[in-house]
Amino acid sequence: MQKNNSIELKELSILYNDLKIGLEAVSKVSFDVKNGEFISIVGPSGCGKSTILKVISDTLDLSYSETRGDVKVLGSSPKKAREQRKIGFVFQKPTLLQWRNLEKNVSLPLEIIGLNKAEIKKRVKKLLKMVELEKYASYHPDQLSGGMQQKVSIARALAYDPEILLMDEPFGALDEINRRKMNDELLSVWKETGKTIVFVTHSIEEAIYLSERIIVLTKQPGRIKKIINVDLPYPRKKELGSMKFYKYINQIRSLLENEEEIV
Amino acid sequence: MALSLGVFFIFWELFVKYSDISAIVLVAPSEILPVITNNYDTLLKELKYTSEEVLYGWFWGNLLALLTSIVIFSYKKISDSVISLGVIVNAVPLIALAAILGGFIGTDQNAKTIIVAILCFFPMLIVATTAFKRVNGDYKRLFDSYNSSKPITFIKLIFPASLPAIFTVLKLNVVNAITTAIVSEFFGAHGGIGQFILARKGFYDLPMVWAGIFFIVISGSLFYFTIEIAKRLFIKWN
């Protein structure tokens, strides 16, 4: 394990065996994620993107799956990283607890960890401010838009200060304008906190807009097709219509289209 | 609510008055009312007898079922078979048990309470176990990523998420408990509204029978709405 790597995958293969015939979801995938890096994973539906995140976070149900290869997270096993709460997970759906208000949703992981009340209060306040939702602290999730809910779930994932943030299509359900807004906010959170972020998306544009590197996977079983360095300066708002941006879009699109699958 | 009840009674009164329905089948509200006021104490006594069976049976049946489902929830194999058993149990009219169980347990008030408890037990056991198991996927993963212990995950996630389903059965079991108490009183009892109705029917004292039905319907509705209100207090998010 290199010192400046957060995550290292070596020849990772994952097999689901809950069906009669086993299904290979991921096949011999190797890549590293550097400390503080923003990396995206794109690939056809069902190519194993979510599965890879589950393995990294040690939340794959082992009763019906089999993992081969080597996974290191912050120098040790995913299990250890999870037990030390080094990983924050943001899902496609906000996954908020409906019976708790925003404040209590963000404080959930802190309560579980067992922080004292004063410290919890302080942190939650800061986090809600960061995602610009202080005014809504006492609101319940069903009183908020999907975008706002997702911001809460990001704040919640950051609450216990994990070193790695795994995000599985977090803005997939948002409209174009809100998605762009959330992208900018995520980038500012990234800049502010310096977290390592692994981001799964179906949007090529979003991946280019956000990440330093993009991993393109083949269709199921997912293998690495190519890893692309996105050589564009942040903030990338000005780059959106640029020739270079367009070139990246085309490159990734043709990589995916070669798979004869619609993303 | 009160208005629709009023309309219902007026309609009922008019229906009995202007149709030639036999007084053995249906009695007008205007005939029932004086019977109720004249026999208020008797009716109240019988109602109390039945209500105790219903309340205690409902309470213990639900409570024991909840505790049992929490225990078996930790054992995957058992909870899976409880859920598949549920399919069978739900297809069987458990109320038939009321008749059979009476023979085993007896005919006194405690026996009725036990029968009510048993009939409340199974629906709650099955629904609660199923609801606990249904909390899965990303929510489970979320708590795993916090390295949350099983009891904490249960208290903070699985139980509150299952509350809507649990309350649905609590309400269903109100009706279930009342039906069971009355029916098992039909099969022999030392008191209670069911036994009272049966006895009066023997004398063709129809207004009295209806008075009994009235009493149980009204107190049953009160019980039901109490649970409904409790549900709304507990579950604000649904």
Ligand SMILES: Nc1ncnc2c1ncn2[C@@H]1O[C@H](COP(=O)(O)OP(=O)(O)OP(=O)(O)O)[C@@H](O)[C@H]1O
């Ligand atoms: N529990 C499971 N049992 C069997 N097969 C599964 C299971 N979960 C996922 N799979 C299969 O594994 C493959 C990868 O699934 P995964 O969810 O990781 O894909 P994905 O890349 O995240 O797809 P999407 O873009 O649609 O979210 C798919 O073919 C899927 O059908």
Ligand SMILES: [Mg+2]
């Ligand atoms: Mg997925």
